[in-house]
Amino acid sequence: MANERGDAAFVAFEHVQKSYDGETLVVKDLNLNIGKGEFLTMLGPSGSGKTTCLMMLAGFETATHGEIRLAGRPINSVPPHKRGIGMVFQNYALFPHMTVGENLAFPLEVRKMSKSEIESKVKRALDMVQMGAFAGRRPAQMSGGQQQRIALARALVFEPELVLMDEPLGALDKQLREHMQFEIKHLHERLGVTVVYVTHDQSEALTMSDRVAVFNDGRIQQLAPPEDLYERPTNSFVAQFIGENNTLPGSVEAISGDRCTVKLTDGSVIDALPVNVSKPGDRTLVSIRPERVEFRDDRMPADTHKLEAEVLEFIYMGDSFRTRLRVAGNDNFIMKCRNAVDQRRLNAGEKVVIGWNVADCRALDAA
Ligand SMILES: Nc1ncnc2c1ncn2[C@@H]1O[C@H](COP(=O)(O)OP(=O)(O)OP(=O)(O)O)[C@@H](O)[C@H]1O
Numbered sequence: 001m002a003n004e005r006g007d008a009a010f011v012a013f014e015h016v017q018k019s020y021d022g023e024t025l026v027v028k029d030l031n032l033n034i035g036k037g038e039f040l041t042m043l044g045p046s047g048s049g050k051t052t053c054l055m056m057l058a059g060f061e062t063a064t065h066g067e068i069r070l071a072g073r074p075i076n077s078v079p080p081h082k083r084g085i086g087m088v089f090q091n092y093a094l095f096p097h098m099t100v101g102e103n104l105a106f107p108l109e110v111r112k113m114s115k116s117e118i119e120s121k122v123k124r125a126l127d128m129v130q131m132g133a134f135a136g137r138r139p140a141q142m143s144g145g146q147q148q149r150i151a152l153a154r155a156l157v158f159e160p161e162l163v164l165m166d167e168p169l170g171a172l173d174k175q176l177r178e179h180m181q182f183e184i185k186h187l188h189e190r191l192g193v194t195v196v197y198v199t200h201d202q203s204e205a206l207t208m209s210d211r212v213a214v215f216n217d218g219r220i221q222q223l224a225p226p227e228d229l230y231e232r233p234t235n236s237f238v239a240q241f242i243g244e245n246n247t248l249p250g251s252v253e254a255i256s257g258d259r260c261t262v263k264l265t266d267g268s269v270i271d272a273l274p275v276n277v278s279k280p281g282d283r284t285l286v287s288i289r290p291e292r293v294e295f296r297d298d299r300m301p302a303d304t305h306k307l308e309a310e311v312l313e314f315i316y317m318g319d320s321f322r323t324r325l326r327v328a329g330n331d332n333f334i335m336k337c338r339n340a341v342d343q344r345r346l347n348a349g350e351k352v353v354i355g356w357n358v359a360d361c362r363a364l365d366a367a
Pocket residue numbers: 020021026044045046047048049050051052053200
């Protein structure tokens with residue numbers, strides 16, 4: 001069994017379904033292979049089934065249907081202490097009555113390690129998260145970020161082959177979150193451990209992961225490396241969930257190879273890349289990233305279809321300018337331009353001609 005990277009699957013979900021009440025499926029036919037050493041992120045809106053998948057993998061919930069395998073063996077046949085899985089949860093309470101050192105020693109004592117072995121492993125794990133000086137503190141005597149680092153050290157202290165993290169940074173402020181993202185990423189690289197990570201935060205998912213599985217409504221909508229996901233979303237949900245997208249509704253007039261023509265609702269006709277439209281007459285949402293829209297003639301891509309637009313609002317954002325335009329009847333069409341030395345600001349009321357590369361203009365399902 002190999003995943004898209006050609007690695008043998010270390011974790012495999014096969015036709016997994018889950019229902020808590022015996023009626024509604026909160027996970028619907030999940031198929032996912034995770035390679036050894038991979039950093040895989042599950043990203044999706046609230047209630048889409050991410051935690052449920054993690055819980056089934058950890059063995060805290062059982063699948064209603066299908067099979068989950070770890071290193072080739074069905075998870076149910078491996079006793080919990082032999083699964084070699086470390087876990088970090090959002091706000092995961094460390095044992096409050098224990099010191100940091102005792103918290104970290106706990107999973108090792110459960111595994112009946114010798115005292116000297118425990119001591120050296122605890123020290124190593126604390127050094128790994130730069131918390132060596134905190135072994136004697138109790139959780140209440142530390143900041144949120146420090147506690148989260150200890151939770152991370154505790155999940156790693158017994159050298160698990162697989163670490164599951166459910167929104168581990170959700171409770172931290174932005175600066176600390178970014179610092180911890182960096183730290184987790186480096187630990188992953190250094191230890192070569194397989195990580196399954198859950199987050200709501202798309203920039204976290206894009207910056208940390210080898211691959212991202214976008215969940216919605218109990219299904220994986222797209223599974224791809226970050227760049228693919230952002231540059232080449234395969235459906236409207238992913239296009240709108242990851243980053244920002246302008247959408248123009250219309251219907252397909254003709255398709256030939258990697259071009260289709262789409263008639264927009266105001267009657268204008270544009271060229272697009274047919275992504276998941278199949279025949280003339282199909283309803284579609286054409287999607288274009290704001291940063292791929294150009295209004296300056298000297299920068300206009302050669303292969304472009306120009307459209308007239310009216311400037312409705314100019315928003316200064318420091319490093320970039322956002323201009324809200326009326327395009328083909330859409331009053332919320334955003335163009336994002338870098339605040340470059342030679343950039344021109346637009347004013348409300350101005351008429352401009354905009355364009356983009358046809359390849360950046362994706363004809364997706366009319367969800
Ligand atoms: N123990 C449970 N009993 C019944 N229903 C549950 C249980 N746990 C979760 N659910 C339901 O299953 C669905 C998926 O929940 P899950 O916790 O997996 O979502 P999630 O993607 O992790 O969401 P969030 O981002 O909000 O954490 C939700 O509709 C939720 O209400």
